[in-house]
Amino acid sequence: MIDTIFHVVLVLAMPPLLLGVIGKTKAAFAGRVGAPFLQPYYDMARLMKKGIVLSDSTTWIFRAGPVVTLAATLFAALLVPLGKHPAPVSFEGDMILFAYLFALGRFFTTTAALDTASSFEGMGAAREVSFSCLAEPTLFFALITLTRLSGTMSLTPMLQHVTLPVWMATGASLLLLLAGLFVVLLAENCRIPFDDPNTHLELTMIHEVMVLDHSGPYFSCVLYGAALKLYLLGALFVNIALPFASGNPYVDWVVFAAGMLLLAVAIGVVESVMARLRLIRVPQLLVAALILTAFSLVLVVR
């Protein structure tokens, strides 16, 4: 019970903090002070207080987009175990639901973008869909590898199966898998080198350009949903990358939270030391990630 409370509190409260940490890391590399760690929270709170502007040409789909996406992501949040603690909802085959809850969210984000009939947003939707077609198989290869290792199709037992002895036995495979997952993590959350979350240049955007027309609370939902998605994929990554369990649940919670913050720093470092890819090069990197995870599967089934 106490674990479930911790789970819900962390999942609801912590995601924007990761964005704050990424921002601070990037600022440090650029020699600036940077916005406060809590700035993403302030932004979302400010947006909640604002009014909404709706284009006459949009329908209910446009309004449903952010809501459905956020709801799908929130439900997915109940399926992912955080650290060595079981997820509140867990059943055989939940990994497929997990993957397709994201797909559902994306479907509504892209249709909401198309609903505006803006040439920018259509372009963004086309980009988002074509790139996620390439990112999704990578996620599945990673999950299938874990299924093969653990013998289960449920996220909680699957991820708790990854312990030090498993790492000792199949370290090479897990490393390849982590590399692939990290690429998916960056691509799905529109981080550099795939997308630049800070740019104001519509023509270069992928994710941001789809939500240009959302305002006020809707936009706040979009931002929060995006932070949550980063958090969940990050949790998946951290669960595999940190195979330690102390036995004390409170220590494990702290280790997990610290792991997430470290991941945020790592993303900030990647964003600081490299430039964005040219858009036509993005599929190549995604395919490379796909090949990495495919190899990791080959290593465990051979």
Place this chain on the structure above:
Amino acid sequence: MSPAMVFTQNGGVLSRREIPQHAPERFAQALLTALTGGWRVVSYFGMQEEDGVRLFCLLSFKSHATIGVMSTLVTGKSFYSLVPQAPQLHLFEREIAEQFYLNLEGHPWPKPVRFAPPLGSLPGETPEPPPTIGVMDFYRVEGQEVHEVAVGPVHAGIIEPGHFRFQCFGEEVMHLEISLGYQHRGVERMMQGRPGERMRKLMETVAGDTSIGHGTAYAMVVEALSETRVPARAQVVRGIALELERLANHTGDLGAIAGDVGYLPTASFCGRIRGDFLNMTAGICGSRFGRDLVLPGGVRFDLAADGAGQLSDRIKVAREEVQNAVDLLWDTPSVLARLEGAGVVSEQTAIELGLVGPAARASGLNRDIRRDHPFGIYSMSQIPVETAKSGDVYARTLVRWLEIEKSLDFIEEQLSQLPGVSVANPVREVAGDHLAVALTEGWRGEICHVAVTDARGHFQRYKVTDPSFHNWTGLALALRGGQISDFPLCNKSFNLSYCGFDL
């Protein structure tokens, strides 16, 4: 037969009587002959006269540092376009047609330039008001999967207004058409009348980031018309200020290019160092953009001995910092991969369009007014011209960086040997019935000012050609066949002025 044109140099003055006035056919023939012979158009404009519209064409011949001037009189409603034979005239001709309410015959793309009311017209004509800005038939590509993307005139971020119309096939740009004019202030109309302080200030704001470039050109025009000599020390201060302006803008551009590819460290550092260069200009004259520094006859502020020493120290610090910041850029493979091959303008295209400045030099064109038509201190002290071959964003970035190095060297050299004491000579009366021309190399490229005075010594016509006027079409062609997602980066690598174009 009279000679095709009359010759002068940069900063030269001609009596209006000396300028040959040809019949339109002979003018066209002479112009085309000159262009095939290696001359290049630096300015081509109309001026209202009692019996028609007089067209002046000024051409540059690089290897002799010569400027040729010729003219013709248009008395009929139509004039024939030479663009099919000489593409570099395309915008000049559209401008003349718009400014003097003429019909342009045979031009492949006769459209408004600025959607502005005419400056004048043929006797007896009453010009209609200009069409609503931005409303015109854009070039369209039809097809199943072809889509049109319209950007602007209101943009995200703090930039000037301009409308961009892309015809895309998926992510590929088949055609880009740029429609400007939103910043039109009527500069050339305001420049008619008695030369004076108001006009000098106006010229410094033709493009706010090129105050020294345009201010110096204006000063040179007035000095030429009034036969005023400029003291050597003032020339040095002007040269230092012009190079500081180049340093500030080139550094800012390198930072902006890094920012566009999402590479933060160089973006942040260069943003700050740009401020340092601006502050150096402020150290000389109190204005970060060099306003009110250059006056006809000299400069308003001197560099005191300790001021020169301090400036020299600050240049040394800034050199090291900008070197570090830009080395980060060259040492990051992902940045280079992003810059290389994006937005290529071939040398042939650059020649045909008559590109100028760093954009031309990045496409392999070796042209720089500081060497080809030296003015002021540049006729005493050479500054090497840097070029690159590939014509892509990388080349435009590289040329900017090389020019930063050369400008730093130039300033340090000038500061070590400041001549004379006097910084300004009194300006005499402006001569009537003359034409004066001044070319300077601003940081964006060639700036051309031409003044034609009437009998009283008032400006009857003052023509400003900003480098952006030559280069906007270069940007449009750089995108052809490229990726639409590369547009912001290409745009940044040209970094053209909207208000300098719109006047």
